[in-house]
Amino acid sequence: MPEPKKEKTHVTVKVQRQHAVDVFIRVRLDLPLRELKLAYCNRLGLDCDAVRFTYNGSRIHDHETVSDLKMEDGDVVDAWYDVLSG
């Protein structure tokens, strides 16, 4: 008897940034992506307000989840670290 197919609960996404190493983060499907942002910033010691995250060219909102954005394994999230000045 074939085993019932397991429902997918997590996806692994790649967060990439210019001049920095890629970070792979495994996220639960229904987790708000704010957690992903925090996890990335915590790991690299960045100020979360100064980093912008985009997926397919549009900004990721804090409350959106992986299933909202229909992300799949190996998808790439771009992170942009901005230097500001007057």
Add this chain to the structure above:
Amino acid sequence: MYKMKSDQTDFLILGEAVGYEVACPGNLVLVGDEATSKNVELESIELFFAYAKLLQYEETITIMLEDGIFGHKIQISLTREDMEYVCEMQELSLTCIMLYISYLYVAVKETNLDSRFLFVDPSIVSGKFKSGEFSKPPLFARRLRDAKAGQLVFVPYNIGFHWVLVVIDLSSAMVFYFDSISEKIDKTLQLVIDTYVIQLFMIF
């Protein structure tokens, strides 16, 4: 009050000039026809303003910068925030600086003078080192290796909430430091310049 050396006094070696503010030589300044371009400028500013208004918060404009500009292909993303900053005359983001340089490059290329200039990606020299990032000095050194004799090397640098510009003139072996709020020369930047640029001057 600060010391100002006129451009008539030439520094024989770089060491003499360090720490002084040197008057910018006239041949480095390009003066355009300002009177005729005023109306065009105003119109384009209004257009830009309208465009920024239309853009949604989550939308970004992704722009590919060709490898001629910074030595390697770079993708930048312009957001509404960046545009708002410009409209409200607030901070200038890295994206704006890079985009401006790319326009400058196109303008310079039209006059076939592009071989005289070399731009250094501001993101590889600015900002503090963070874990997970590639070390910046080698990236900077690699870019400087592309320089050819007689070129002007432009290094925009963020000293922490303020942009300054360093121009390295390889033909006369001089380094110009442009700072709009005339402060002391940034220590880190001076160290970097001392380490890499003097080597560069030795080659040419």
